[in-house]
Amino acid sequence: MRSIIQLFGKLFAPAYRRFERALNYPELTQLSVQQEICDRLMASDYGKALKIRSVEDWQDVPIVDYDTLEPWILGQEKRQQIPLTTEPILFYEKTSGSSGAIKWIPYTLSLRRSFNQMFCVWAYDLIKNGPRFSTGKIYACISPQLNVADASSLQDDLDYLDGWLRWLLRPWLVMPNNLNHLHNAQEFKHQLALALLQAEKLEIISIWSPSFLQVHLKYIQENQELLQQELHNKISRVGVARRRHRLQLLGENPIPWTQLWSNLKLISCWDSANAADQAKGLQSQFPGVLVQGKGLLATEAPMTIPLIAAGGYVPVLDEVFFEFEDNNGSVYRLHELQQGEEYTIILSQKGGLYRYRIGDRIRVTHYYRQTPCLEFLGRHQAVSDLVGEKLQSNFVHHALHSMNLPEGCFKSLVSLAEPPQYILLLDSAATSKEILAQQLDEALSQSYHYQRARSLGQLAPPQVIISAQIPEILALHRLRSGSIWGGIKHPILATSPISTELLQELQRTSS
Incomplete structure (x- = not known):
């Protein structure tokens, strides 16, 4: 079997070598990908409507989100041909992210090949540099x-x-x-x-x-x-x-x-942002097994690959054209990124999404060869605001970590509209609900707007629900709404209030 696995390595080697060369020349590689994607855009009805005649007109392509593109993607129904691309649509795949409504992403042969190339590079790296399969x-x-x-x-x-x-x-x-x-x-x-x-x-x-x-x-x-x-x-x-x-x-x-x-020998899963603690939990259950992060992989496009050789996540720079926006609204190319800085991703891919604001936030950790490695931080602007408290996911993440909860435990902060309050969902805890609720209130009170809302009586004291069944109950609830189980992301901070029915179901299982 080992010899057959090594043959797989030889099969994937050409894709890996091309990718490795691209990492040495990120600016040139990205210019080439941009030109290819722009050619596709110009040939589409969308590009003609925007009057894009060359790559020099790239700045005239609007930066958009899904809601802007939805009429171009779906129209009245899912179609085999859409104005965003001249390629036929093979199928539509729905997103199952942590926030917002279900979105349908069109897949073309070229987009699927981008995922294919990413897989070949990842597999070769594992065979060459990973465990001895x-x-x-x-x-x-x-x-x-x-x-x-x-x-x-x-x-x-x-x-x-x-x-x-x-x-x-x-x-x-x-x-x-x-x-x-x-x-x-x-x-x-x-x-x-x-x-x-x-x-x-x-x-x-x-x-x-x-x-x-x-x-x-x-x-x-x-x-x-x-x-x-x-x-x-x-x-x-x-x-x-x-x-x-x-x-x-x-x-x-x-x-x-x-x-x-x-x-x-290997568990491949999300291990960043909200999934970090759960991935650590798997690592403790499977000592000696490589628990490797997936990198930044979305329904819309492959964005980063975990490379053992790189010691981090490298962007799929030979298949996707990247732009990055900083907190001031300035937009940068991949080769212009600064180590340690944070950005949100704007991507253009080969399936018909151009200058698409995907909502993912990254930090540049280091450089591998000449290319920046990108760590996924979470969704951009995840904010819960019942009465003006404006809790942000990064703040909540740090607040929960200050409470010394069990390592690897499931945790998600949800809100209730009536009466306005916050509820922390945990699958395990070493402390009573009452003490944890008090600790939670103190931690969240480090936010001025939350503390003011509590002191004015706008927010009721927070509660804590502890049950080993919570992750499954939440997943099944999302499944009934059309999400895909294996791809469900449980947010550290839910931005929409929880339904009364779901809350009652969770409370019934509480210890």
Whole structure:
């Protein structure tokens, strides 16, 4: 198997070498990508409407958000041809971000190839510089289609890749039949648990949100006896002694995950901003396993790749044209960025989004070769404002960290409209709800506007809800609204008030 994996490395090597050369010449590479994307823009009805005749007219292309482009993307319905590009639309993929309404992003062959190139570079770096892979068995995130009306959306990570690469990777996948056609969350968890438990040689887990894996590990732990019974016959193909050993491991409390999947070498997941603590939680559960961040990867475009060789996240500069806006509204090119500074991303990609304000904020950590490495900080301008308190996500992040909550625990601050107040959701805690609520109030009172609203009685004292079921309840609530489970981001600060029904469901599970 190791020799086959090395052959994969040779297959991906040309893409990696091209990318490595591009990192030495970021300005020239970006000018080339800009010209290619501008040529596509000029050929489109959108570009003609803007009267863009050459790359010299680039500054005449407006910087836009999704709401501005939505009439050009959807019109009255999802179409195979849209005015933003001359390429046919292969499919539409919906976003499932932490804020705002669902957005539909059109995918063309060229955009999918951008994701494809990113994957080849990432895979080569792992084969060359990462753990010594020997089995190649991989679980790539699959999400249930609980909202049947939206069943046209992608559910499998590999659907972002070109057909030849999907075909090449299929034999290595841990993928139970028809798992992505299940419409019941409990049945999905059960079937996925059985598949993962039977995957003795599992070597790679590729997911989006760390909480997605945590939910399924929790399901396995809570249903270990039932799963033991069902697996008794299902894993009869392996040796009797080894089968008994695996069933014995499954019966332990807590289950020793690294012994259950002794070949596991890599967990690929989000590990920045709101996902950082949950990723640390996975690392503590899987000591010795490389828990690698995904980088900045959005439905709209691949933006950064984690490279072991770079010691950080490098921009996909040969597929996406980047511009960056600072706090003063000045716009910069990639090669103009300053180390240590923070910016928001404006991107142009090959699927029809031009000068698109995606809302992600980054910091320049260091340079690799001649290219800046970018750390994802979170969404730009995530603000909750019930009565003028204007809490920002960065402030809330620091406030919660000052409370010495358990490392790796799930935490999200939500608001209630009536009476106006804040509620901290935790999946575990070593301190009582009452003490934590007092600590939370003191931490948030470091904000002048919050403290004033509390002293005037505009905001009720904050509450704390603690329940191990919180991440799953929130995920299932978002699923019913059309989100994709594997891609759900739980914000550290929810910008819209929580519904009464969801709050009551959370309170019922509280300890």
